[in-house]
Each structure stands twice: as C-alpha cells, then as structure tokens.
Amino acid sequence: MMDRETLGQRIRALRIRQGVSQAQLAFPELSDSYISLIESDKRVPAPSVIELLAQKLSCSATYLVSGVSEDVVDELRVTLDYAEIALRNGAAEEARARFAEVLANPDAVALPSMLHQARWGHALALEAAGELQEAIAGLRALTAEASAEADLDHWAKVHVALSRCLRERGDISAGVEVAEEALRHLIATGADSTDAAVHLGAALLAAFIERGDLVRARQLASQLVERAERIGSARARMAAYWEAAYVAEIRGEYEDGVALAERALLLADDGAALADGGLNQDPRNLARLRIVYAGLLLRARPADAGRARDLLTRVRGEINASSAGEIDVAWCLTELARAETALGRPAEALALAEQALDLLGDEPRRTTAWALTVLGEACVRLGHRDRAIEVLTRAATHLEDMESCREAAQAWFDLAELLAETGAPERPKLDAYRRALTCAGV
Numbered sequence: 021m022m023d024r025e026t027l028g029q030r031i032r033a034l035r036i037r038q039g040v041s042q043a044q045l046a047f048p049e050l051s052d053s054y055i056s057l058i059e060s061d062k063r064v065p066a067p068s069v070i071e072l073l074a075q076k077l078s079c080s081a082t083y084l085v086s087g088v089s090e091d092v093v094d095e096l097r098v099t100l101d102y103a104e105i106a107l108r109n110g111a112a113e114e115a116r117a118r119f120a121e122v123l124a125n126p127d128a129v130a131l132p133s134m135l136h137q138a139r140w141g142h143a144l145a146l147e148a149a150g151e152l153q154e155a156i157a158g159l160r161a162l163t164a165e166a167s168a169e170a171d172l173d174h175w176a177k178v179h180v181a182l183s184r185c186l187r188e189r190g191d192i193s194a195g196v197e198v199a200e201e202a203l204r205h206l207i208a209t210g211a212d213s214t215d216a217a218v219h220l221g222a223a224l225l226a227a228f229i230e231r232g233d234l235v236r237a238r239q240l241a242s243q244l245v246e247r248a249e250r251i252g253s254a255r256a257r258m259a260a261y262w263e264a265a266y267v268a269e270i271r272g273e274y275e276d277g278v279a280l281a282e283r284a285l286l287l288a289d290d291g292a293a294l295a296d297g298g299l300n301q302d303p304r305n306l307a308r309l310r311i312v313y314a315g316l317l318l319r320a321r322p323a324d325a326g327r328a329r330d331l332l333t334r335v336r337g338e339i340n341a342s343s344a345g346e347i348d349v350a351w352c353l354t355e356l357a358r359a360e361t362a363l364g365r366p367a368e369a370l371a372l373a374e375q376a377l378d379l380l381g382d383e384p385r386r387t388t389a390w391a392l393t394v395l396g397e398a399c400v401r402l403g404h405r406d407r408a409i410e411v412l413t414r415a416a417t418h419l420e421d422m423e424s425c426r427e428a429a430q431a432w433f434d435l436a437e438l439l440a441e442t443g444a445p446e447r448p449k450l451d452a453y454r455r456a457l458t459c460a461g462v
Contacts, residue, residue: 025087162182396415419431
C-alpha cells in the first residue's frame with residue numbers, strides 16, 4: 021500500500037482545491053499561523069477543531085482524519101452491522117465472512133474503531149463456528165492491545181472470551197492463567213469492586229472447577245457473590261449466582277445450586293440484567309443459563325426431569341435464532357439427552373447424543389467428552405455393553421487429556437464399574453480404577 025496523506029496534507033489539498041487561503045479558512049475562530057502549523061503536521065488539532073474545519077471544507081470529520089470517503093465508511097458500516105446481525109442470529113459462517121470482508125478492506129486500516137469492531141466480531145464468530153484455534157489467536161492479539169484504563173468493560177470481555185476458548189479447547193491451565201492474571205491486574209489498580217472484576221472472577225471460577233480445584237472454587241464463589249451484591253449491578257449478580265450455582269452442582273449441593281440458578285434467572289427474566297447491559301453483551305448467555313438450570317434440576321430433582329426436558333426443548337428452539345454456535349447447540353442436545361435418559365427413554369437419548377457428537381466433529385473438546393459420557397450411559401441402558409465401554413473409554417481419555425481431573429476421575433470410575441458389571445477381565449478393570457485414582461490425586 022502507498023503511504024496515505026496526513027491530516028495536514030488533506031486539509032491543505034482541500035483548501036487549495038476550493039481556492040481558499042489559510043487566513044480565510046481560519047477566520048474568525050482560528051489564526052492563519054495555526055492553520056499553517058496544522059497543514060505542516062506540526063500541530064494535531066483537537067476533535068472540535070477538526071469538526072470545524074470539516075464544516076468549512078464541506079467534508080466529513082471522518083474523511084479529514086482517515087482519508088476514507090463517506091461512501092466507503094458507510095459501506096463498511098453496513099457490512100459490520102450485517103455481520104453483527106448474522107452473529108446474533110446464529111449464522112456464524114456468514115458473520116465470519118462479513119467480518120473478514122471488512123478486515124480485508126485496505127481502507128479499514130485508517131478506521132481504527134471499525135477495524136477493532138471487526139476483529140472482535142470475527143473472533144466471536146470463529147468461536148461460535150467452533151474454530152477455537154483461530155479464535156484464540158485473534159483474542160490473544162486483542163488482549164495484547166486492549167487497555168483496562170481506556171475501556172474496562174471491553175478489556176474484561178476480551179480476557180473472559182480468551183479464557184473461555186482456551187478452556188473449551190482443553191487448555192484449562194492456560195484459561196486459569198489468563199483470568200487470574202487479568203483479575204490480579206484489576207485488584208492491583210483498585211478496580212476490584214467493578215462489574216469487570218466480577219465477570220473475570222466468574223471466568224476464573226469456571227476454570228478452577230474444570231481443573232478440579234474445588235477448594236479455591238468454593239472460596240472464590242463466596243467472594244464473588246459478596247462482591248456482586250455489594251456492587252449492586254444486576255449483571256454482576258447474575259454472573260456471580262450463575263457460577264456459584266455451578267460450584268454447588270460440582271460439590272453435590274444440588275438444591276443450593278438450583279436456588280442460585282433461579283436467582284440468576286429471575287434477574288434475567290425481569291429484564292434488569294438486560295437493561296444494564298448484562299445479557300446483550302453476549303446474547304448466548306440466557307440460553308446457557310437455562311441449560312445450566314435444567315442440568316441442575318435433573319441432578320437435584322429427578323422427579324422434575326419432564327420439566328427440565330421441556331425447558332431444554334424450548335432452549336433448543338431459541339438457540340437456532342441466536343448467536344449460539346455448534347458448541348452451545350451440542351451442549352443443549354447433550355443435556356436434553358440426559359433428560360431423556362432420566363425419563364427412561366434411552367433410545368431418544370442415544371439419538372440426541374449422537375447429534376451432538378456429529379456437530380462437534382473430531383476436535384477434542386470438553387463438550388465432546390460430556391456428550392460421550394451421556395451416550396455411554398444410554399448404551400448401558402439399552403444393553404449395548406461393548407459400545408458403552410468403547411464410548412466411555414473415549415470420554416475418560418478426552419477429559420484426562422484436557423486436565424479435567426475431577427470429571428476424568430468420575431468417567432474412569434464409571435467405566436471400571438461397568439467393566440465389573442459385565443464380567444470383563446481383571447486387567448482393564450483395575451487399570452480403569454487406577455486411572456480414576458490418579459486423576460483424583462490419590
């Protein structure tokens with residue numbers, strides 16, 4: 021690309037083209053010497069001065085600053101708006117293509133705000149499409165450039181998204197490190213009593229749980245709820261209740277988890293969290309929260325399995341009209357399969373779990389391991405023992421490879437129990453028990 025004109029050069033070219041002297045352009049608000057300094061790039065005018073000069077030169081302030089015509093700016097803005105709509109509507113591939121179109125436009129380089137919007141949207145579209153490696157690369161670049169001092173909420177959102185993608189890919193330690201370091205920075209700068217700190221804490225809490233660090237998870241969950249209730253923000257409280265419900269679920273405190281999830285849903289359903297920017301920051305969050313709640317119902321109140329199935333069926337319809345990507349859809353299908361198993365319909369559960377796995381493909385993911393676990397249970401119920409052993413072995417191996425120690429230990433234990441029930445040889449059964457104990461840290 022050729023070097024672009026400077027702001028001063030553009031002002032001078034427009035002035036000469038219109039036959040206006042420096043004194044005439046300056047009068048009456050400015051001096052002709054100040055115009056001379058601007059045109060020679062020895063002074064950078066304030067935004068208000070740029071607006072004034074744009075009016076006098078019959079052009080836009082955007083053109084003076086960037087050198088990009090209003091027609092091109094409008095075209096790029098329309099493309100960005102279309103990409104955002106596609107992302108919200110669940111058309112991840114279309115969104116990715118439109119964001120990429122903006123990124124490929126050479127004029128976007130001169131429009132830093134639009135360029136950043138396109139890069140952020142592109143990373144989220146990649147995540148929604150399941151392209152985690154590319155999403156992580158984009159998010160790492162954005163975190164390196166983001167400034168907590170300039171825009172605290174966006175800085176936190178970028179770090180939360182990076183931690184989430186790392187965890188979903190199975191790199192839980194890296195996910196912990198990203199969230200922990202970001203939260204440490206906020207505490208050091210005195211910004212720990214903010215919504216941003218609560219959302220980063222929630223991301224760190226999720227990472228602790230997935231790594232099996234339940235002691236730190238429980239401590240952090242209590243701190244998060246206390247901090248969120250002190251801050252008073254609806255979206256902060258919703259995030260804290262949501263993650264605390266997850267901790268309660270992992271600890272087997274299912275009724276407590278249901279109560280916390282219901283508090284989070286109450287905030288969402290009465291519009292408070294939406295009104296202060298909670299759910300519209302990521303429209304997938306309400307669907308995710310309902311999936312969490314349905315999962316807790318299945319564990320806490322098996323008699324309510326029908327209610328959980330109805331809720332998940334509703335969510336399944338909603339996420340087809342949202343920015344939900346393949347991972348969220350597969351998670352919903354997996355929990356729906358779990359509900360069908362609880363209702364004594366293992367054939368339906370098997371079909372749903374297989375749909376989830378078809379969506380997820382071959383890339384190792386935590387969601388894949390969950391779907392395999394549910395599929396294995398359905399196979400057991402249907403009497404397909406050999407397939408159940410093969411599927412549960414894959415699930416346990418997935419979880420162990422992804423550092424999900426607690427879940428891996430449970431998966432290996434379930435496999436060992438199944439092998440014992442089927443009268444399998446001692447060696448594979450003992451190996452499964454041994455790996456369960458190793459994952460549990462025994």
